Amino acid sequence: MTPAIETSDLTLRYGNFTAVGDVSLRVPTGSRHALIGPNGAGKTSLVHALTGNVATTAGTIRIGGEDVTTLSQAARVRRGLTRTFQINQLFRGLTVLENVSLAILERERKTRIFWRSAAADRAVAEEAREHLAFVHLAALADRPVHSLPYGSQRLVEIAIALATKPRVLVLDEPAAGVPAAQSESIFERIHALPRDLTLLFVEHDMGLVFRFAERITVLVGGRIMTEGTPAEIQADERVREVYLGRRRQHGAA
Ligand SMILES: Nc1ncnc2c1ncn2[C@@H]1O[C@H](COP(=O)(O)OP(=O)(O)O)[C@@H](O)[C@H]1O
Numbered sequence: 001m002t003p004a005i006e007t008s009d010l011t012l013r014y015g016n017f018t019a020v021g022d023v024s025l026r027v028p029t030g031s032r033h034a035l036i037g038p039n040g041a042g043k044t045s046l047v048h049a050l051t052g053n054v055a056t057t058a059g060t061i062r063i064g065g066e067d068v069t070t071l072s073q074a075a076r077v078r079r080g081l082t083r084t085f086q087i088n089q090l091f092r093g094l095t096v097l098e099n100v101s102l103a104i105l106e107r108e109r110k111t112r113i114f115w116r117s118a119a120a121d122r123a124v125a126e127e128a129r130e131h132l133a134f135v136h137l138a139a140l141a142d143r144p145v146h147s148l149p150y151g152s153q154r155l156v157e158i159a160i161a162l163a164t165k166p167r168v169l170v171l172d173e174p175a176a177g178v179p180a181a182q183s184e185s186i187f188e189r190i191h192a193l194p195r196d197l198t199l200l201f202v203e204h205d206m207g208l209v210f211r212f213a214e215r216i217t218v219l220v221g222g223r224i225m226t227e228g229t230p231a232e233i234q235a236d237e238r239v240r241e242v243y244l245g246r247r248r249q250h251g252a253a
Pocket residue numbers: 014017019037038039040041042043044045046
């Protein structure tokens with residue numbers, strides 16, 4: 001079967017520095033795939049390259065079999081590849097519902113009409129409420145985004161991503177900055193997404209990774225060190241060494 005994501009020798013350099021080197025990654029359709037690695041391993045850089053936030057230096061990216069290597073981020077979104085937005089991309093003064101509605105309108109390219117005819121488009125609001133219900137935020141739909149706790153704001157980002165109707169969703173630390181109890185509930189919502197939606201997520205909490213990923217790719221120094229099931233990665237001495245080594249460096253354990 002054609003994989004949802006397939007990179008071949010993907011390389012991303014910042015000047016002389018190789019942030020991502022020769023990464024060949026294959027994520028089957030419907031898979032829940034985690035990307036892990038110590039700080040600075042190149043996880044975010046790989047996400048940027050996949051989603052078209054930065055131009056790659058070498059190699060190819062295929063989404064659903066189609067070569068998207070040179071396509072813009074917007075063109076990739078139209079092909080079903082979406083990433084969660086960084087928190088500062090939310091419109092903090094607008095309501096939760098308006099934020100999700102704008103994403104739907106962007107998908108439908110009706111943004112200007114929306115502002116002229118205000119809340120006229122009932123279908124948009126209805127769909128926005130469906131996405132919000134999915135992330136359990138229906139009750140907060142009319143609140144301004146800035147008034148929500150941080151964890152709920154991160155769920156708004158997921159609702160916005162859903163509004164693009166993705167086939168492949170890339171989440172870069174979706175629970176970053178969120179208290180542990182809440183990060184679990186964020187991952188539970190992600191886990192509840194339709195099974196045909198392919199998920200690639202970056203997460204540093206190993207408990208969450210082992211619980212929610214079906215396969216794990218370990219990135220170190222921009223290169224794939226190993227890949228396997230949670231059980232295989234958990235048992236891998238080299239992976240343990242990378243993480244314990246880091247902790248020792250930081251004097252934490
Ligand atoms: N725009 C940039 N210019 C130069 N170096 C960068 C840039 N973005 C990231 N880097 C470097 O690339 C490496 C990988 O960073 P990043 O992809 O953010 O790692 P991770 O997400 O795994 O923590 C780091 O050493 C970082 O300093």
